[in-house]
Amino acid sequence: MIYKILKQNINFSQIIGFLLTSILGIGILLLSLTLFKDISPLFNQKSIFGNDILVVSKKVNLLGTLSGKAVSISPREYEDLKRQSFVKDIAFFKPVSFKVQATLEVQGMNGFQTEMFLEAIPKKFIDVYAEDWKWAEHSDFLPVIIPRNYLTLYNFGFAQSQGLPQVSENTIKNVSFNIRAYGNGMVHNYKSKIVGFSDKINSILVPETFIMYANHKYGRGEVKPSRVVIETENLADPAIATYFKGKNYAINEDILKGGKSSYFLKVSIGAVSTIGLVITVLGLFLLLLSFTVFLYKSKDKLRNLLLLGYSYKQLSHPFQFAVIFLNTLALLASVVLTLIVRDSVIDLLNKALSIEASSNYMLWILAPALLIVICSISFITIHISMKNVLKP
Amino acid sequence: MNIQFKDVFPNVFSDLTLEESEIWKNILLFEKGRKYLVQAESGGGKSSLLAYIYGERNDYQGIIEFDLDNIRNYKNGKWSDIRNRKLSIVFQGLRLFGEISALENIQLKNKLTGFKTEAEIISFLDQLEIGDKINKKAGTLSFGQRQKVAIVRALCQPYDFLLLDEPFSHLDERNRKLVAEIITQEVDLQNAGLIITTLSVENYFEGIQKLKL
Numbered sequence: 001m002i003y004k005i006l007k008q009n010i011n012f013s014q015i016i017g018f019l020l021t022s023i024l025g026i027g028i029l030l031l032s033l034t035l036f037k038d039i040s041p042l043f044n045q046k047s048i049f050g051n052d053i054l055v056v057s058k059k060v061n062l063l064g065t066l067s068g069k070a071v072s073i074s075p076r077e078y079e080d081l082k083r084q085s086f087v088k089d090i091a092f093f094k095p096v097s098f099k100v101q102a103t104l105e106v107q108g109m110n111g112f113q114t115e116m117f118l119e120a121i122p123k124k125f126i127d128v129y130a131e132d133w134k135w136a137e138h139s140d141f142l143p144v145i146i147p148r149n150y151l152t153l154y155n156f157g158f159a160q161s162q163g164l165p166q167v168s169e170n171t172i173k174n175v176s177f178n179i180r181a182y183g184n185g186m187v188h189n190y191k192s193k194i195v196g197f198s199d200k201i202n203s204i205l206v207p208e209t210f211i212m213y214a215n216h217k218y219g220r221g222e223v224k225p226s227r228v229v230i231e232t233e234n235l236a237d238p239a240i241a242t243y244f245k246g247k248n249y250a251i252n253e254d255i256l257k258g259g260k261s262s263y264f265l266k267v268s269i270g271a272v273s274t275i276g277l278v279i280t281v282l283g284l285f286l287l288l289l290s291f292t293v294f295l296y297k298s299k300d301k302l303r304n305l306l307l308l309g310y311s312y313k314q315l316s317h318p319f320q321f322a323v324i325f326l327n328t329l330a331l332l333a334s335v336v337l338t339l340i341v342r343d344s345v346i347d348l349l350n351k352a353l354s355i356e357a358s359s360n361y362m363l364w365i366l367a368p369a370l371l372i373v374i375c376s377i378s379f380i381t382i383h384i385s386m387k388n389v390l391k392p
Numbered sequence: 393m394n395i396q397f398k399d400v401f402p403n404v405f406s407d408l409t410l411e412e413s414e415i416w417k418n419i420l421l422f423e424k425g426r427k428y429l430v431q432a433e434s435g436g437g438k439s440s441l442l443a444y445i446y447g448e449r450n451d452y453q454g455i456i457e458f459d460l461d462n463i464r465n466y467k468n469g470k471w472s473d474i475r476n477r478k479l480s481i482v483f484q485g486l487r488l489f490g491e492i493s494a495l496e497n498i499q500l501k502n503k504l505t506g507f508k509t510e511a512e513i514i515s516f517l518d519q520l521e522i523g524d525k526i527n528k529k530a531g532t533l534s535f536g537q538r539q540k541v542a543i544v545r546a547l548c549q550p551y552d553f554l555l556l557d558e559p560f561s562h563l564d565e566r567n568r569k570l571v572a573e574i575i576t577q578e579v580d581l582q583n584a585g586l587i588i589t590t591l592s593v594e595n596y597f598e599g600i601q602k603l604k605l
Binding site: 310311 | 491500
């Protein structure tokens with residue numbers, strides 16, 4: 001009956017306007033938030049063994065080459081790096097300070113021999129798990145990790161062009177060779193094997209304990225370090241690019257590029273979410289404005305009903321019902337819209353970035369939560385407007 | 393419930409002496425079960441008096457009490473309760489809804505209180521000779537017919553006082569008597585009080601106390 005009385009004051013075009021705005025706004029909001037969830041694996045790509053690793057070195061310039069001075073990272077620079085927000089942990093690369101020769105024995109004879117160098121970083125920074133990654137004084141076995149791209153270079157460059165056989169990682173791991181350390185009038189042969197291949201550390205690594213021991217025994221003690229390894233939680237962190245920009249450091253740009261593109265994606269989706277939120281708020285504002293205008297237009301009728309004995313509560317019910325009904329309608333339409341559009345967007349993302357749709361639970365939590373928030377705001381506004389309209 | 397007036401007068405009358413009034417700036421008790429006829433000329437504050445009692449307005453000085461309870465402090469919820477169980481009113485402007493039928497206007501109140509059956513309501517309308525108008529939109533009825541609808545609506549609830557603001561203004565002599573008869577019968581049935589305001593000095597109720605405003 002109350003509806004019948006108030007019906008002629010309802011402006012249906014305003015309601016349709018609200019519905020369209022709300023469906024659009026909530027749709028964009030839900031879509032961007034669920035997509036954000038879908039692509040979130042991109043932002044948090046971590047290596048299997050923990051956080052991301054970034055290798056930083058000083059840039060080599062012509063002056064340095066001519067002067068013959070090695071570029072190194074000073075303690076002050078090290079401390080400055082350490083203070084950055086994106087640095088979870090940091091360590092110097094420890095290079096050998098003595099001569100190293102690797103010899104591959106073929107049938108008991110020295111078949112292949114090369115000068116080489118070794119470096120060490122703390123175990124936690126190494127992205128390879130190797131069980132025998134340890135060395136203790138008097139141990140004759142020295143495990144080695146090489147960059148995986150060395151093997152690739154050999155297999156697809158050297159081996160193919162020189163007619164040599166290609167080898168698998170497992171084959172290489174089974175090849176024993178000798179590492180000869182010499183200096184200060186001493187020499188020692190270590191049995192060695194490659195125990196792993198690193199994707200992130202571009203160096204030939206041996207356990208840190210070996211370098212510390214051997215540098216003192218065969219070498220000139222500690223060498224000025226020129227590279228550091230940084231553990232960071234998120235390579236997409238824009239602070240990384242910002243910090244290194246314009247500084248005289250060389251970093252692996254490729255690693256950061258992935259981070260940058262996912263950062264860009266993140267910002268884009270953030271912007272879209274914001275637009276969705278703004279439209280939703282505007283839609284809600286339109287609804288509340290319509291209700292307020294409607295209440296003022298119906299002021300006399302509502303006042304008559306109040307004087308007839310209807311309570312505020314009873315008079316608010318039709319409005320509250322309308323708010324719940326309209327918003328539920330808008331939300332359901334938005335959810336359907338979101339599911340449809342998301343499917344095609346995920347299809348595209350899948351082709352470009354191999355992203356799979358995550359589960360819909362985010363949508364099922366977000367949608368009712370949004371409905372509760374919107375209805376609560378509406379109820380409060382209706383309550384306040386009703387009080388103002390019906391004030392004696 | 394009794395209604396006590398203590399030095400009550402409308403704010404707009406604060407400059408006037410109001411010596412002749414038996415209500416304004418006086419101590420007066422409206423007792424349940426008794427009938428009061430408040431007579432005054434236009435602008436005497438008849439509608440204001442009922443609006444104050446009914447809680448529609450509070451632009452007055454002094455104190456109005458329901459059973460020694462100052463009504464100025466009543467909240468909305470309390471007023472809803474009072475308008476459903478203690479006070480019923482026929483406004484001078486009637487406050488009917490033109491877009492719904494006569495019967496629906498009455499049911500709007502009756503559904504709130506559940507006080508009368510539809511048959512009883514139709515019987516009232518028949519007695520008042522507008523039984524054929526029950527499904528007509530209130531907006532299409534004459535003012536006299538609407539006055540009758542508003543009166544029947546006012547009877548559809550329990551009350552301690554029935555307040556009537558110039559209820560006969562658009563009714564002829566015969567219809568006034570007809571309406572007064574039903575009102576008397578209903579008020580007496582509930583042992584309620586009656587406060588009726590009028591411009592004229594004519595009276596259609598027995599044993600009524602006349603008050604000059």
